[in-house]
Every structure is written in C-alpha cells, then in structure tokens.
Amino acid sequence: MTPAARLSGISKQFLGVTVLGNVDIDMYAGEVHALVGENGAGKSTLMKVLAGVHRPDTGEIVLNGQTVSFASPRDAQKAGIAIVHQELNLLADRTVAENVYLGREPVRRGQVDRRRMEADTADLLDRLGEHGITPRTPVRRLPVAQRQVVEIVKALSMDARVIAMDEPTAALADHEVELLYDLVDRLRTSGIAVLYVSHRLREVFDLSQRITVLKDGIRVTTTKTDEITADQLVRAMVGRPLDAMFPDRSRTRGTVRLAIRDGGNNRLRGINLELHAGEIVGLAGLQGSGRSAVARAICGVDPLTAGEFEVDGRLVHIRSPRAAIRQGIAHVTEDRKGQGLALRQTVRDNTMLVRNAAFGRRRIDVEQLLRSVQLKSMGTEQEVRYLSGGNQQKVVLAKWLAVQPKILVADEPTRGIDVGAKKSVYDLLRELAGRGVAVLMISSELPELIGMSDRVLVMHDGRLAGELPAEPSEEAVMALATGGTA
Incomplete structure (x- = not known):
C-alpha cells in the first residue's frame, strides 16, 4: 500500500x-x-x-x-x-x-x-x-x-x-x-x-x-x-520507565495548614477539607464537578460565602486573590498563557509579578530562583512567549515560589507540556511538600494524580464525594466522580 x-x-x-x-x-x-x-x-x-x-x-x-x-x-x-x-x-x-x-x-x-x-x-x-x-x-x-x-x-x-x-x-x-x-x-x-x-x-x-x-x-x-x-x-x-516519573511519597505529615468547614458559594456546597504541611493532596472529578471552583475559592477568585476558613489554625476571611497571597496561598491556574503569564514580558518580570504586586519591590535572587525550577532559557531578559510550554510552566511556578507560599494550589500543572518537563514539575511539587508546603493538585490525568498524591479527594456536583488513600484505583476514583461509591 x-x-x-x-x-x-x-x-x-x-x-x-x-x-x-x-x-x-x-x-x-x-x-x-x-x-x-x-x-x-x-x-x-x-x-x-x-x-x-x-x-x-x-x-x-x-x-x-x-x-x-x-x-x-x-x-x-x-x-x-x-x-x-x-x-x-x-x-x-x-x-x-x-x-x-x-x-x-x-x-x-x-x-x-x-x-x-x-x-x-x-x-x-x-x-x-x-x-x-x-x-x-x-x-x-x-x-x-x-x-x-x-x-x-x-x-x-x-x-x-x-x-x-x-x-x-x-x-x-x-x-x-x-x-x-x-x-x-x-x-x-x-x-x-x-x-x-x-x-x-x-x-x-x-x-x-x-x-x-x-x-x-x-x-x-x-x-x-x-x-x-x-x-x-x-x-x-x-x-x-513510567514508574520512575513520580517521586517518593511523603513519609511524614505535618500540622494542618488549611482547613475549610462547611464551605460554600454559588458553585460549592458543604465543603470540608484539610491540607497538611508536607503532603500533596489530589483533587479529582469530572469537568464541571467543582474541582476548579474549589481552587478559585481557596485562592480568593470566587470567595466562599458560607462556612469557615482557617490558615495555620487561625480563622481568616479570603475575599480576593491579594488577600489569599498575603495568607501564603499560591494559585497555579489551569490556563498559564491566559491567566498565569504576561507573555510579552521577560522571564524576570514574570517571576517578580506577584511578589511586586503583593509586597512591593523587595530584592530577591531571581537567578537562584530560576535555577531551583531548572528553567532552560536564553536568560532572564528573554520574553516568556518564546519559551517552550514546559519552561513557561516553570516560570509560573517560580513566580509563586517568589512569595514563599505555605499553601500551593496547582490546577492542571502539567497541561500541554512534554513527559520530561512533567517529571521536573513532579519533582518540584514534591520538593515543596518536603519543605512543609501543603500542595493541592488538580489534574484530569488520573495516572498522574494517583502517582503524585498522598491521598485523593473526589468532587461530584459541587460537593466532596469522598476521600481515597494513596494509590487508589482509577475505577475507585471514577466511581466517586460519577456519583457512586468507591
């Protein structure tokens, strides 16, 4: 033929x-x-x-x-x-x-x-x-x-x-x-x-x-x-091999970094969750289940209108992204080009974008920060639009590391990047957890979510349908995501 x-x-x-x-x-x-x-x-x-x-x-x-x-x-x-x-x-x-x-x-x-x-x-x-x-x-x-x-x-x-x-x-x-x-x-x-x-x-x-x-x-x-x-x-x-892509899971779980009690807004109802220092919690669910709504509520984009919100044991009121940032909450959005980056600005400007906006211009070693995320670029003055998807995502992560977060909400952190770049992101998220950051990771790729998470929360119809321990089966996750039982 x-x-x-x-x-x-x-x-x-x-x-x-x-x-x-x-x-x-x-x-x-x-x-x-x-x-x-x-x-x-x-x-x-x-x-x-x-x-x-x-x-x-x-x-x-x-x-x-x-x-x-x-x-x-x-x-x-x-x-x-x-x-x-x-x-x-x-x-x-x-x-x-x-x-x-x-x-x-x-x-x-x-x-x-x-x-x-x-x-x-x-x-x-x-x-x-x-x-x-x-x-x-x-x-x-x-x-x-x-x-x-x-x-x-x-x-x-x-x-x-x-x-x-x-x-x-x-x-x-x-x-x-x-x-x-x-x-x-x-x-x-x-x-x-x-x-x-x-x-x-x-x-x-x-x-x-x-x-x-x-x-x-x-x-x-x-x-x-x-x-x-x-x-x-x-x-x-x-x-x-594939099984070498995911770093070892956390062996210790620290204190509660973030807690939501009976949280709700126009998209969410009765949300109860805790994120501990040192762990990566996966958040699964079908499109429209409320996964990203949870991320947006935690990060002050679409604030909670009901329930209680605690950071490090203190009751707080998160009504805007700026308020969330001041509480040590970082938000890697699912759309890096539309919401995460200023594409025509430089690597340096993007890295300092959130820090300068929230805390004013304080000196920081940008080159060291970019080395920590293993960025490959022509230098800090290169425009971000000319980077590969994986390196653009590393700039997004560096932008949030610049504010030294205690809680990182990562919504589809590996979307549209290659397998090698995914490995770098996985290692970085696990390294952050090792430093005591509480990580909430949302992903549509179940093998990724299962491979990375210390435990998995599953959303269905604006509610938390259940919690699964480390390494659940895909069938168990999908059963909860579709309104059944694991």
Missing part, C-alpha cells in the same frame, strides 16, 4: 545545530499516526517541513508515490496537506463560512458568492457529522472544540488528504475531548491520513494505530500502537 505521505531522510539544521537528523515517517490513508517526544525532540520542525514552512536540508517528501517540493505553505496546501495548530488561527468576528474560505472566497459576477460559500461549508460540516454549527455562526460564539472543527473544515475545503494536528486537546475541557475523539475517528474512516502530535499518552493509545518517537531530532522507533506499552513508550521518549 502506497503511503499518502512519506518523509524520507529528512534533516534540518538551524545556525549549525541539527534539529532533525535523517528522519523517516510514513502516513497512510485511514490511519492515525501519533508523533511523540519531549519538547525539542523535533516534532514541530518535522510538521513545518511537511507543511512547507521549512525546506529540508536533505531528504524528500513523497505524496502518493510522487516526489514533491514545497516553496511555501500554500504549495503544501495545494498538494493536500493541512496543519491544525494548537493556537487556532481564526477571525473571531467573522462567520464560520468566512473563516473557512478566507482568502479563497468564491466569486460570482465580481462579488463574493456568499450563497455558494455557505452551501459548501454546510456540506463539509455535514460530512463531518457536525450539526451544532451553522455556516453563518460567528466564530466568537463557538467553544474551543467547535473552533477546532472549523479549522478542520477549512482543511477539508482545500481537499486535504493529510491533516497534521498539533496538541489538539491542550485547550479543551474534559467533555470537549470526547468530541475531538469522534472527529478524529470520522476523519480516519473517511480516508484522511492523520498525523497526531500529543503529550497525553492516553490519547495516543486511544486514537492512533501507529506511533513514531523522536528524541533529539532522531527517530527512535516507529511501532504499531498495540505492540508497545505506556512504560516502553515513556522509556523511548525520555530514557526512564
């Missing part, structure tokens, strides 16, 4: 540094081929070579048995290759149809033929089985998952036969991920070749038929998905 696309012997250097070295990868019609590796492994560069953004130094691109050469992304699009980027490239104030045909609008008698444009868009939406979107809907009104549908419809409108998807679930809520699963499956069954890039191993195993691993720009292996285990895949990516 001839591949829909083949990259053969692809090498690429930038400023004398080899980013890709003799990489081979095949993509077949009707197949999802996962591409995995740490940040810096060469995944993005390989996708850009496929998309015509970069020309390879050596090697060739073959489409349906014919060698091709792309001088620009438009050449790749004309050849049937489309990229769905993690950062969606849509105009929010335009309609779905206007975005799909942007720059390629059909014309009749010298004017844009809106009727044809909307009819063609409707046909493509119907082809994907997407009936919740109309061609005239403004993109601004669509949730992220449906905006991704628009990007894919745009690709199909160009007769794409190969679609590469870069971290497509990074910005999605849990319930939206299932929608994407269905969409990817429909693309596959319609004969599209899908190249799927993701850091989430569960997605890789759920969706793909084959997996290629890149490490330091070299192809380590290509294997059928059902012929490799998660442990073997992680070892291929980072050189260590």
